[in-house]
Amino acid sequence: MGYFPDAKTIVTAPARWEAADWLTAVGVAGVTAGLYTQDGKIQNWAQKNKTSTADRIGDGATSIGFGAYTLPLLGGLYLYGHLADDAKARTTVLLAAESFVLTGVITQTIKFSAHRHRPYSGDPYHTWDGPGLSNASEKMSFPSGHASSAFAIATVVASEYENSFVVPPLAYGIASLTAMNRVLHNAHWTSDIFFGSAVGYFTGKMVVKSHDSSKKTNLMIVPVMDGKQAGLLMTYNY
Secondary structure: OOHHHHHHHHHHHHHHOOHHHHHHHHHHHHHHHHHHHHHHHHHHHHHHHOOHHHHHHHHHHHHHHOOOOHHHHHHHHHHHHHHOOOHHHHHHHHHHHHHHHHHHHHHHHHHHHHOEOOHHHOOOOOOEOOOOOOOOHHHOOOOOHHHHHHHHHHHHHHHHOOOOOOHHHHHHHHHHHHHHHHHHOOOOOHHHHHHHHHHHHHHHHHHHHHOOHHHOOOEEEEEEEOOOOEEEEEEEOO
16 A cells, blocks of 8 residues: 555655755766766676676576565565564565565666667667667666666665664675676666666665654644534553
8 A cells, every 4th residue: 555655755755855865866866977987998897807607696696686586585584474473574575565666667767768778789888769668678778677676675675674784784785796797797887787776775765764663653633522522632652
């Protein structure tokens, strides 16, 4: 039930941003622009220096972060939460699924608006076709769907288990390897994976925040009228 309200919250978020939020947005845009100017050089370097070991590690991380094992892992975690009556595990899976879906919608919307050519197309890094309905894979480079989806899930998992010494580094580590592997496979430019990762990260954070019951007030005041008198009823849950 939170998909549509949360989607609306994400879309309208800039209207409520404070100075720190705008600085963050400017920072993400600035880094993306900086990487964009070096995309061609970075891509050439990555292709010349990649190794079979790096490919195997990256492929393994991609399978876990975004691939054949993603849904089974989430499904297994939810099943565990159900059998062990672990509410946190169930909540983590549901929030991760929502973050994954909303991030996918955002990413695909940008892809169809940009139509940037992928590195393997053989076209220069600055080749963009602009808005259109074409879904040709070689023109859907920006931003990286693998990177955004991996970070959408990793951010929720890391946030829900933020007190763990293992879970956050492991989640973000797998997501990072998933993103970088796309560059090694010549499927994305570096700016694609950075911006995609940012989309997934901030979407995940907003989904977690919107469902954080610890930040909701326990105090409730409602008007009461019984025909003879009127007043206010105050309740506090503790």
